[in-house]
Amino acid sequence: MNEADNKVHDVIVIGGGQAGLSIGYYLRRTGLSYVIVDGQSESGGAWLHGWDSLQLFSPAQSSSLPGWLFPGQYARYPTRDEVISYLKQYEERYQLPVVRPVKVEAVRHVGTGFEIETSVGVFKSKAVVSATGSWQNPFIPDYLGREEFEGVQIHSANYRYSAEFDGKTVLIVGAGNSGAQIMAEVSLRTEAIWVTLDEPQYLPDDVDGRVLFDRASEQYKALTSGRANVSKPADLLGHIVMVAPVREARDRNALNNRRPFERFTSTGVVWSDGSESQIDAVIWCTGFRPALKHLRHLGVVNEKGRVDVEGSRSIKEPRLWLAGYGNWTGFASATLIGVGRTARRIVDEIVGSVGEIEKESLSNRA
Ligand code: FAD
Secondary structure, three states: OOOOOOOEEEEEEEOOOHHHHHHHHHHOOOOOOEEEEOOOOOOOHHHHHOOOOOEOOOOHHHOOEOOEOOOOOOOOOOEHHHHHHHHHHHHHHOOOOEEOOOOEEEEEEEOOEEEEEEOOEEEEEEEEEEOOOOOOOEOOOOOEOOOOOOOEEEEHHHOOOHHHHOOOOEEEEOOOHHHHHHHHHHOOOOOEEEEOOOOOOEOOOOOOHHHHHHHHHHHHHHHHOOOOOOOOOOOHHHOEOOOHHHHHHHHOOOOOEEOOOOEEOOOEEEOOOOOEEEOOEEEEOOOEOOOOHHHHHHOOEOOOOOEOEEOOEEOOOOOEEEOOOOHHHOOOOOOOOOHHHHHHHHHHHHHHHHHHHHHHHHHHHO
16 A cells, blocks of 8 residues: 655655654745654654653643643643643644654665655655654663563553552662652552662752753753853753652652662572562663664664764755754753754754755756
8 A cells, every 4th residue: 555645745754743743833834845754543752652640840831842832730740641632732733744654664865855665655755854752762771681580571661550560579770750750659559679870860849840941951052152161961851850749759768779780580680789689570761762763774873873963964864854862953852842942943954955955956857
């Protein structure tokens, strides 16, 4: 079946999560022809897979995409379901041309443009924006004997609710917001051991994702304007925001944590002092890597699993842009509030390069 049309679009955006939609928001004002292809059957991007109680660490007032404020009371922390509904309405409000489910298998450079092989046929375009996020590429670190362990192992990407672990002793690995939030709720129901490389970094109770974003923005501006003596901008997702369930867990002394174990056995783990714990399940809250498999034929993915970019534009493949993923594609590009700035810059660059593309294809035809 080939549901893809035969048109050569100016731009194909791969991924219809918050990053892809923000790109669409700016593209729709340009007159360029474009389509957003998304691998899932529904709107919502990665938020569709978050656990049931997942709460944003950024309050509603700091969780808006370009053009439309996040609805409801500004100061509260929206839930996962509210974000899904916001993204769905955002798509409808701006009539963004999202086609689903269309899974991109490979992007190939052909002539002056691209052929995009998908689950429904081949699309063609002059430029590509990759906005595929990282949820589909969960990361689990190597631990000795991991394959020997006979208990349950899941990544936070597949965690849904704590009742699944009733009666089990659970090891929760990872010191970020996912680890803290999952530890908070699992420890309410069963025995949970929290393993972190170092002592977790908590923000003060009155500092939320918004304050963190503002501070990091200041640092970023200082850094990019060449002001001296500024530290690197904080990783927005690397500090624990004290949302209510995490505060509650701290107040009942449930956030005790241990440094990593040496190795797995078939029924548990051995700690560095030689003692053993019997474990029934492990929840890996150890993060994600960019989902870039579809770009492998372009030869742009480096040994770190990223693409070398100038701003958000691939250096090796200048008609390819990347949005979302992390600070490396644009400051705070992985957050709802930050991705709009990256999207605007990308679309300005695409508009600026259209003349170049036209000239190149005319000279190729001559
Ligand atoms: P995604 O949302 O992953 O969307 C990518 C889309 O592309 C998906 O629909 C996917 O199916 C599709 N796709 C992937 N590969 C292909 C392919 N080959 N072909 C076609 N389609 C494809 N952010 C905030 O702003 N505020 C918060 O408070 C916040 N809290 C968080 C809390 C936790 C615990 C976590 C883990 C994350 C949090 N985030 C928060 C970050 C946020 O969830 C992600 O960074 C965000 O979803 C990334 O958006 P995206 O559009 O880049 O990618």
